[in-house]
Amino acid sequence: MEPTKAGRRPKGSSVLEPKARTELRQLAARGTHEWEAIAAILDAGLLASVGFSVDGQPFVLPMLYGRAGRTLYLHGAASARIMTVLGGAIPVCVSVTLVDGMVLARSAFNHSMNYRSVVAFGTARTIEDPRAKLSALRALSEHMLAGRWDDVRGPNRSELAQTAVLAMDIEEASAKVRNGPPIDDEADLPRPTWAGVLPLSTVAAAPVADPQLRPGIALPSYLENAGEAGRS
Known part of the structure; x- marks a missing residue:
């Protein structure tokens, strides 16, 4: 996706109305409020940076997440202070960033990164209903690795009680998306300096079996090609 095309609206797409917190100012041509673009980046990410403030002290924590529609799910130990704080109906900012490449320019000033990023705002709430809690945990599991939830033992009553799930x-x-080559000043183009992009991606290596794995248990189908696929 080229930066100049990020703001174009695909036919039939939906838009999140921009407000003061999400108005695109700097390099606005790289940005979009199209829900389809936002959802695609959230689905491609693995870790979110979750920001919030308690008594004037800001915190930003890395957390696994899942998504169902326009709801994000976060989870952690029920005894953790952070889960109690986040579940107390306080404003939350969630950011997800994917780095796609180093952009190497002819000048230090014009170096950059190719990336895809989302910044989302909302208010977290604790999920109390056991069925809704299980559904959210399934969304978290399937986001991490599709197909895994149906292959494992689900949480029992004790494990559910020890786990807090937030929506x-x-x-x-x-x-925001940046893609493409460096943007150098015209005067720097004759320099004898290599310029271009060093692509980066998250790539799964071949699965490594647990030493205690019973003999004869085959690699599940959702892992068979894991070593050949990257998370884009």
């Missing part, structure tokens, strides 16, 4: 409806969000 955050996305109230506002925006995405």
Whole structure:
């Protein structure tokens, strides 16, 4: 996706109305409020940076997440202070960034990164209903590795009680994308310096079996090609 095309609206797409927190100012041509673009980046990511403030002290924590529609799910130990704080109906900011390449220019000033990023705002709430909690945990598991949830033992009553699950409806969000070669000054183009992009991606290596794995248990189908596929 080229930066100049990020703001174009595909036919039939939906838009999250920009507000003060998500208005695109700097390099606005790289940004979009299209829900389809935002959802695609959220689905491609693995870790979110979750930001919030308690008594004027800001915190940003890395957390696994899942998504169902326009709701994000987060989970952690029920005894963890952070889960109690986040579940107390406080404003939350969630950011997900995928780095696709190093952009190497002829000048230090014009170096950059090719990336896809989302910033989303909402209010977290604790999920109390056991069925809704299981559904959210399934979304978290399937986001990490599709097909895994149906292959494992689900949480029992004790494990559910020890786990806090939060839901955050996305109230506002925006995405930004940079792609393509470096943008050098005309005067720097004759320099004898290599310029271009060093692509980067998250690639799964071949699965490594647990030493205690019973003999005869085959690699599940959702892992068979894991070593050949990257998360784009």
